[in-house]
Amino acid sequence: MSSLSKISVLPADLANQIAAGEVVERPASVAKELLENALDAGASRIELSLTGGGLKELTVIDDGFGMSPGDARLALQRHATSKLRAFTDLDSLCSFGFRGEALPSIASVSRFELTTREATRDEATVVTVLGGKDPQHRSAGGPVGTKVSVRDLFFNVPARLKFLRSTSTESGHVSDVFVALALGRPEVTFVLSRDGRTVRKLPKVKTRRERAIQVLERDDLRHVRGERGPLHIEAFLAGPESARNGASGLRFLVNGRPVRDRALAQAVAQTYGSTLERGRYPVGVVFLDLPPHLVDINVHPQKLEVRFAEARAVFDALFQVLSKELGYATEETLTKASAPNVRPFSRDRAPSPRAEAPLSPPEERQTLRVRASVAEEVPSIRPETLRAFELKDSAQPGRSRLRFIAQLRRSYLICEGREGLVILDQARLAERVLCSRLWNDFLEGRTRAQSLLFPIQVVVPEGLEHVLSLAEPLTQLGIEVRAKSDTVATIHSVPDALSHAPPEAVLAIVSQTLRESADLSPHERLRKLTACLGDAFCLKRGQTLGPGEASSLLSNFDELGATFEGPSPIVHRVSFEELDGGRAEPVPSSERPERSSEPSAPEASIFTQEPQDSGETQRPTKAKLSAEEPEAPRPRESGERRTTDQEQSAVPAPGAKRRSRGG
Ligand SMILES: Nc1ncnc2c1ncn2[C@@H]1O[C@H](COP(=O)(O)OP(=O)(O)OP(=O)(O)O)[C@@H](O)[C@H]1O
Ligand SMILES: [Mg+2]
Structure with missing residues (x-):
């Protein structure tokens, strides 16, 4: 039997090219990395010039502190950085860079040249790299500071070129990066040239205000x-x-x-x-x-x-x-x-880096997480102080509008719709939003994934083969999993939409769902998976939502074209007619006042009263307030009782949601 190892360490140029896949997506990513390096080097003037949308050539010249000949060589090595010494430094980091991977990544997919000189030296150092091959060094004349020139981006990875857009679109992305960074540093002069012509000059100014005026014109x-x-x-x-x-x-x-x-x-x-x-x-x-x-x-x-x-x-x-x-x-x-x-x-809590996340069982982690976030919530804004919002109720023909009023029992969103009161189950709404986002992004090929800087190793006792058999579509879904052994996998990325979830818990759901759905088609299995992920990691009952968050949830729902229809009801409606006991005409929406001028307290108080309260103590309905009709005793038998009944039927027994999906 051969003792030759099957495993070999990738050569540096190949490793850098692979890393470049994440860092360098298009000319704008190169511009961003080089501008950030220039800012980190304390530059007071930075010039960015591009030819052919930055694909032919992209150069950044700064007057920062430059590099010594030794540092200039090191800078092209992967993980070589002057900005970070220990992981904990991230908690106090003020520089843009810290990973030490930008320059080697860029140099691995371009014809790269760096010229740099420190103020204390007479000569500059020039480092050239051709498509990630061994760097060449020489001395030359040059001003203090650094010039990095990147030519023929992706010349050695033609597949990447296919993903790029027209020259003008790529130029637009570069300008976007340019102004975004310039906004944050008013004390620095920024100059942008395109095809030999200066197209933007932002002389240094004293305040953010002046810079904002310059940039936004x-x-x-x-x-x-x-x-x-x-x-x-x-x-x-x-x-x-x-x-x-x-x-x-x-x-x-x-x-x-x-x-x-x-x-x-x-x-x-x-x-x-x-x-x-x-x-x-x-x-x-x-x-x-x-x-x-x-x-x-x-x-x-x-x-x-x-x-x-x-x-x-x-x-x-x-x-x-x-x-x-x-x-x-x-x-x-x-x-x-x-x-x-x-x-x-x-003040004492820092975000916990993923690499240090405890590897407790996924279910336990998830439970702990949910509890922790409930405990740490911002106390809810009292209902009567809520701002009102108008949002479309996309599920209804004619697209009526929903106006968020209040959260009830940390579980329901009370809204005003065109025809009456709408009560939404926040957990199911959130589940539908998350599930639709995962699935729509997948279908449309626009999933954004977060790569884990430190891939997480997870033991998958059962079902790893199912995961690996769908590894490619899973990657398109944003979940990149690689096998380490028959029962151990590493998870390298999670979709943005699940960035709040522990990656190992995501993998646990993936393996369980794919194992249980082995007899379905790949398409159906992935569809089911997005539903299970939506279910597992959506916002739960018991979480206080601020007005902004509630409205954001509603508008996400709307934007995603998700529907209220589904296996479990998420919406209950009580029409104005019902609230009025059939005696009054509903007030047309056009007669309802603009929300910014509406008093919000009376609406919210409707929901804070117990159903058994007497009619006299209750406030008039929203419809009556809007129409400025004289206050009448509110008929409560149909509208209010029904709300209560439906609300009860909408609350499954604790754990029912999980049981229903067989997990
Ligand atoms: N314009 C510059 N002026 C002076 N030093 C620079 C310049 N650009 C890069 N360097 C040096 O080269 C090192 C490597 O740069 P690189 O961009 O690869 O990594 P980084 O900035 O440290 O981290 P990141 O990969 O997160 O950007 C930097 O840490 C810095 O010391
Ligand atoms: Mg950098």
């Missing part, structure tokens, strides 16, 4: 500031009249790092209340600054996303600060929804 931005505990919020936002479809004109910088975050964008849009139609977002920039240990920046291969240790607190704080300062909501609502309702941040 408008001076009508509202300047908003606020603080909640250690979180500082500063925003420059245009008015609703210049809002756009989609959130592309709304930027977020967390500790100076441009990030994308759908939930934050929704929180901002919601503060515009009825002045913005659904799906439209304001133009502007929002800066969130908080101590580094309260943000995990190590969650995305290109560092385009972050995870907040206390996401809910950040979300609600942003909503409240902007609502209050922008003034698109009523005075009364704003006063009541201000600071005291937001739980102060706990």
Whole structure:
């Protein structure tokens, strides 16, 4: 028997090319990495120039502190960084870079040249790399600072070129990265040239405000500031009249790092209340600054996303600060929804890195997680202080609108629809949202996955073969699993939509579901899997939802085209007619007042009263308030009793949901 090992370590150029798959997606990723390096090097002026959309050539020149000849050589080695020494440094990191993988990754898929000189040296060092092959070094003349030139990107991985768009689209992505980074560093001059022509020059300025005006090229931005505990919020936002479809004109910088975050964008849009139609977002920039240990920046291969240790607190704080300062909501609502309702941040909690996650059994982990998040919730904003929202009720023909009013028993979302009262089961709504997101993204080939910096090793006692037989579609679903042995696998990525779930728990559901559905077609098995994942990792009952979160859930539901119909009911309706006991005409929606001018307390109080209360003590229904009819004793027998009955029928016995899917 041969003693030759089957395993060999990949050569550096191949390993770098593989790593480049994650870091370098397109010219804009190269621009981002090089600009960030220049900023980390303390540059006061940075020039970015591109030819052919950055594919032919992309160069970044900075006047930063440069590198010594020795460091210039090391910089091209994988995991060589001057920015991180220990994992715990991530908790106090102020630089953009920390992984030491950008330069070797870029150099492995291009013709790369770096010229760098420190101020204390007479000569610069030039390092050239051709498609990841051995770096060549020489000395040359050159100014203090660093110039990195990347030519013929992906020349040696033609498959990647197929995924790129037109030159102008790729140029657009590069400009986007350029302005996003420039927004965070007003003290630095940024110059962008395209095909030999300067197209953008942003001279250094003193304040974020000046930079925002320069970048967004408008001076009508509202300047908003606020603080909640250690979180500082500063925003420059245009008015609703210049809002756009989609959130592309709304930027977020967390500790100076441009990030994308759908939930934050929704929180901002919601503060515009009825002045913005659904799906439209304001133009502007929002800066969130908080101590580094309260943000995990190590969650995305290109560092385009972050995870907040206390996401809910950040979300609600942003909503409240902007609502209050922008003034698109009523005075009364704003006063009541201000600071005291937001739980102060706990200063001693850092996001726990995945690598250090305890490997307790998945079910136990999940249970612990859910409990922990319930315990750590921001105390709910009292119902009467809730802002009202109008959202489409997509499941209904004619697309009626839903206006979130309050959360009941931390389990139900009470909303006003066009025809009456709508009560949604939040857990089932959330389940439908998560399941639809996973499935739709998969079908449309636009799943975004989060690579785990440290793949997690998991023992899969049963069913690993089922997982591996569907490894490819699973990767397309965002779940990348590789076998280590017959019963041990490593999980390398999870879909963005499941970034809150412990990866090993995700894998446990995957193996169980695929094992149990072995007799179905691959398509049906994957469909079932998305349903089970949606079920396992959606928001549960018992979790308090802030108004922003509830509305965001509703609008996600709407955007995904998910439906209320399904095996288990998630919606209950009580028409205005029923509420009125058949005696009054429902008030047409056009006569209902705009939500921003509505008093919210009376609506919420409807739901805080016990069904057995006497009619006299109860407030009039929303319909009557809206129509400004004289207050009449409220007929309660049909509407209210029925709500209670249905509510009871909608609450399954504890654990029923899990049992129903056989898990
Ligand atoms: N423009 C520059 N000026 C000075 N030093 C630089 C410059 N670019 C890179 N370096 C040095 O080279 C090292 C490697 O850069 P690289 O971008 O590969 O990794 P990183 O920035 O440390 O981490 P990340 O991979 O997360 O970006 C850096 O840590 C830094 O010391
Ligand atoms: Mg870097």
